[in-house]
Amino acid sequence: MVKKTIEEINERIRRGDAVVVTAEEMVEIVKSKGAVAAAKEVDVVTTGTFGAMCSSGAWLNFGHADPPIKMQRVWLNDVEAYTGVAAVDAYIGAAQLSETRGFDYGGGHVIEDLVRGEEIHVRALAYGTDCYPRRELETTITIHDLNQAVLLNPRNAHQRYVAATNSRKETIYTYMGTLLPEFRNVTFAGTGELSPLNKDPTYRTIGTGTRIFIGGAQGYVVWEGTQHDPKRELGTLMTVGDLKEMSPRYLRGANIHRYGTSLFVGIGIPIPILDEDLARTAGRSNEEIKIDLLDYGVPRRDRPVLKQLTYAELWEGKIELNGREVPVSPLSSLKVAREIAEKLKELIERGEFSLTAPVRQLPVDMEFRPMKQPTRIITAGAVMTREVVVGRPEDPITKAARIFAEKNFDHLPIVDDENRVIGIVTSWDIAVSVGKGKQKLSEIMTRQVITAREDEPIDAVARKLDKFGISGVPVVDARGRLRGIVTSDDISKLIGGGRK
């Protein structure tokens, strides 16, 4: 039995003879020599990850102005920071959007600009008190003008993440990136065998007080991260580090197209190899680390798992899905993650980074629970009109015109023999077809029909109407057969009727 202590390993680091390898190197060592030999040989395994982590942000302290102000609201380059604490403290969150530049600039970019030493425009408002009389303030600062600039991230370094694809007929824009229609691409996050928590999945050596590499500086693990879900191997970390020591190489503002802004955070954690068990877990390979492929086309909390994959399969750059080859995008940078693991290795070898034992273990038995919601979810099936007048592709246009004139609606789904929706005609289509010599509905119908499913929450349907600028959608079952129709009127009635 190999048994080492962190003190012993630190002593070796001080003497300059500790054996340090990256997590990828460890995978090879354990594969070829086994965990026992690996535990004897290796003292420290370095890990790395570099991905967009929205649950990140920084605490800033501006110092007092004269006359002083108790900031009630504050903006940095037009991105609002949270100031519901003492007078001149504020938290700038990575995902907060600029009020003037929208999706193009957000909190993540403010943090990157601070790290780059750029000038930041600060604007603040206050109600004024006897001790803080000032009500408005405008100034320009750089990171050097701040008393503290501390990166404090509530949730980083997910142990594993998910892979995403999209069953819908249209492209969707998600925090998992741009997902093409009908399963045409897959994206995934996490660095697999390089990812810190995968290498010590019961958190024996990673806990409160563990010294880590973060954003190019040395920082610490504070606590388990929010949504920490150890039972499902979905642990997370809350991390902290001094923004003033960080580098834009490992901390980058990000735009997730039509989703929002975020922050790429580089994190590396050293795993001391205290015994064979740790050697074994630190040697876990991409083949052994599973990841679920979810359908983000389903706008629900519990998205269906389409397939279970491994990180090894995803790093191949393509997977097979429904008999087709589908290209894969990672969203975390393997290249920078490797660079971080290498850099951490060098720091330890040079004696510039020593290990710390956690002063509090992370929980291994808690669960991540869903939100307690006061309302039940209203689905398209519950509000749709079930009696729908339909047309056939071969019907004359005049028939549709008559229907629209007689009944008070303006969407006519066109169905085939099996009641499957193959098109839709609106009163507008009829109006513009006049005098064009067209006869049949098939000549004027829209064939790319946006539809909803019966179990789709009404919020998701409303979002569809909004996104495509349409006023109604046919509701279909799994095989595309017409079940009803939901219009924007149905939805506004619902909202007007007081959704409690």
Added chain:
Amino acid sequence: MTRRILLRYSAEKAAEPVLASVIKETGVLVNILYADMDTKGGEILISVKDSDAERIFSALSKRGIEFQEIKDAIRVDWDSCVHCGACVSLCPTKALYLKEDASLGLDEQKCVLCEICVPACPVRALKIPRL
């Protein structure tokens, strides 16, 4: 020097052996860089020798095929790129890909300047060339 031509097929043209007959007629060696075709039509990106380009253009026009010469490729700002790979699965021609060492690669020959990748880059490292 080679020149790159993007052919666009309608559903009707997709059913005809257009490219084969162009090759047969002109005798030009055509290199197919990328093809995405089904019964609804599609696109084919070819490259030909500079000296053959005019003959190919006229053979294509004769057959009523829509085409466009692609003279440039997307630019990667290598100082900004973080090699996250978000762009690669969106690229229809696989012009963007991840190399063995996990860094981003761009095969300029294959780029059809569709610009799909541009907004998807989280650090805005992909730029449309301004001619």
